[in-house]
Amino acid sequence: MKSLLNIAGMWLVLPALWLSFACTNKSDTVIAANPVLDRDLRNIDSDDNANTDEADDLASLPAAFSHFSDEVEVYRDGDWVVIQSTGIPDHASPYFGNGDSRYEAYNGSNAAFRLNPNSIAEQQFTLRIPLAPSKAASHQATPLGTIGLAVNGVAIFNQYAGPDQPLTNEINSFDQYNGHPQRTGVYHYHIEPLALTAARGRDALIGFLLDGFPVYGPEENGVEVSNADLDEFHGHFGPTADYPDGIYHYHITDEDPYINGSGFYGEPGSISH
Ligand SMILES: [Zn+2]
Ligand SMILES: [Zn+2]
Numbered sequence: 001m002k003s004l005l006n007i008a009g010m011w012l013v014l015p016a017l018w019l020s021f022a023c024t025n026k027s028d029t030v031i032a033a034n035p036v037l038d039r040d041l042r043n044i045d046s047d048d049n050a051n052t053d054e055a056d057d058l059a060s061l062p063a064a065f066s067h068f069s070d071e072v073e074v075y076r077d078g079d080w081v082v083i084q085s086t087g088i089p090d091h092a093s094p095y096f097g098n099g100d101s102r103y104e105a106y107n108g109s110n111a112a113f114r115l116n117p118n119s120i121a122e123q124q125f126t127l128r129i130p131l132a133p134s135k136a137a138s139h140q141a142t143p144l145g146t147i148g149l150a151v152n153g154v155a156i157f158n159q160y161a162g163p164d165q166p167l168t169n170e171i172n173s174f175d176q177y178n179g180h181p182q183r184t185g186v187y188h189y190h191i192e193p194l195a196l197t198a199a200r201g202r203d204a205l206i207g208f209l210l211d212g213f214p215v216y217g218p219e220e221n222g223v224e225v226s227n228a229d230l231d232e233f234h235g236h237f238g239p240t241a242d243y244p245d246g247i248y249h250y251h252i253t254d255e256d257p258y259i260n261g262s263g264f265y266g267e268p269g270s271i272s273h
Contacts, residue, residue, distance in 0.1 A: 061131075064214055064242035067205050072153040080128045080269065081212070085153035087123035087273075089187055091195035093175045095120045108176035116173040121185025125149065129269040133212030135248070139233065139263040146186065146271055147260065148209035152196060154179060155188040156207055156215070159257035166256065167191075186273075191258040192218060205242055206252060211266030215250045215259060216240060225251045234261035 060076050068074050073084040092104030097119045106113050127149055144163070148156035161170040167190055173180045177195040181187045196206055202219040209215060213235065218225055220238075230236055234257055235250040243249075248266075252259050 062242070064205055067151045067200075067242075069152050072149075072151070076131060077128070079131050081131050081208075083125070083127040083129065083149055083208075085123070085125045085127075085149060087125055087153060087155055087186060088120065089154050089177070089179060089195070090152045091177050093120060093177065093179065093187070095175060095179075095181050095187065104176070106176060108174075110172060110174070112172045113174075114172055116180055118181040118183055118185060120181045120187045123155075123186055123273050125153075125155070125271065125273045127210065127269065127271045129208055129210055130212035130266065133248075133266040135265060136211070136267045139265065140268060141263040142209075142260055146188065146210075146273070147264075147268075148207055148215065150189060150193055150196060150207035150215075151200075151205065152193075154193065155186055156209065156259060157188045157190045158260055159190060167258075189259075192252045192254065197252075203241075205240070209250060209260060209264060210268035210271060211264040212269065213248050213250060213266055214240070214242070215252065218252045218254060220251070225253055227253050227255055227257075230261070231265075232262045233265040234259065235265055 061074065061081060065074050065081060068083070069090055071086070071088075071090065073082075075082050092102050094104060094106045094115055095118065096102040096104075106115070125146065127146075142158040144160060145157065146155040147158050150156055159167060161167050170180075170190070174191070178191050178193055179187050179189050193206060197204065197217045200206075200217075202217045203221075204217050206215045206217055227234070230251055230253070233250070234253070235248055237246055237248045239246045240249055250260060250265075
C-alpha cells in the first residue's frame, strides 16, 4: 500500500517537475537539444559508412589501399579515393610529451638531435586523390605542408624546410622514426619513415601522394634504389607487388630529395584539414 502511494505520488510529482523545467529553462533546453541531435545524425552517417558503403567502396578500390592501417578511413567516391586520418603516428615519439603513454625519449643515432618546441596534435585530414592517376600535362610543384599520406595516416612533406630551404638543419629535429611536428602539431615525414620500413619491409608500399601515385620504400627486388634510378619527380614506371601490371611510383631514397623531386608526376587532388 505504501509503495503504491509512492508510485502514485511520483506520477503526480514528475510531470510537475518536467513542466517547471520545461518552462523555466525553455531556451536552454532548445539550445542543448540541437548539438545532441547533430551528433546523433553524424553517428548514424558514420555507422552506415562503416557497415555498408565503406565495405562496398573498399571492395572497388585497388588492393594497394588495403595497406592503410585500421585507424585510417579509406573509401571510394566516384573517381576519387577519399582518405581520412587524424595524423597521429602509430608509433612512439619524444614529441608526444612527457607523461603521455606514447612518449619515448630520443634514442636515435643523431648526436646533433635537438627537440623542436612543437608537440603532436590531432588533425582532421581529408585527402581526395585520383582513383586512376595519370601523368599530368604540366607538373605542379609540391607545396609546403602535406603532399601525401603514409599508410599509418601520418603526413608526408616535401624536401624543403621552408621556401627553397633544404632540410639540413631541420633533420636534427627528426625523432628516432624520422618524423617531427610543425608549429600546429602536424607530425610528418620528409624522409624514410623508419617505423614503417622496419615493420613492413624496406620495399613496402609506404603511402600515396596527392596525385594518387604510390610511394615505395628504398629497396626494390632486394636492391637499394638510388636517385640515379629515378626521374626528376623521384619515380619510375614498373611492376610492384600491388600493381603487377606496372604503375608509375615514387621511391624513398637516402639522399635529397628523399621522397619527391621536382613536383607531382600526376595531377594532385585536394586536401582539407
Ligand atoms: Zn618538417
Ligand atoms: Zn620502383
